Amino acid sequence: EAGVVQSPRYKIIEKKQPVAFWCNPISGHNTLYWYLQNLGQGPELLIRYENEEAVDDSQLPKDRFSAERLKGVDSTLKIQPAELGDSAVYLCASSLSGGIGVDTQYFGPGTRLTVL
């Protein structure tokens, strides 16, 4: 069974440029998560989707960050414009469902973003 797929693995851009990250969850997983991981720290949730619906986006900086999961499968996270402080690893994770009870989250390899 294929795991969570993310692309690209690495991205280097100049500040004020836009950037997008793509994630394809494990087949059959209804819930998709985007996390931000700063160097030397644990991941922090940016947004959680249940199918197509963003059910928790309270930590997403909406002035520059946006995300979509149009068909309830793969997802794109965008930053526009990028700032120096956005340099980090962006992790995607998925789980079977996000309702009552807890399903294990499975993570992708992440995208390391460097903003110059």
Next chain:
Amino acid sequence: AQTVTQSQPEMSVQEAETVTLSCTYDTSESNYYLFWYKQPPSRQMILVIRQEAYKQQNATENRFSVNFQKAAKSFSLKISDSQLGDTAMYFCAFIAWTSGSRLTFGEGTQLTVNP
């Protein structure tokens, strides 16, 4: 709000020896899950072990076991017969049993297994 604390930023152990990583958490929830994830240099976050708070028996997965002390809000990970491939950052994580809750991670412990 939940908090997870890992007080050991770095640890090292000799190959084949046993090491214990510490984790404490703070919550007012009564039903929750705890996890240990491993993140090697490749960055892939891999689930090591999970523990349901309502279960008194400590979880075990091969060489990995936990010591779950609910009253003390402690959740340590013991790695037996350490292998070079165990070298990684280890994160303790917490999630409550309520819809809409989020996974909260600790700061991580960098474990190095020396030959």
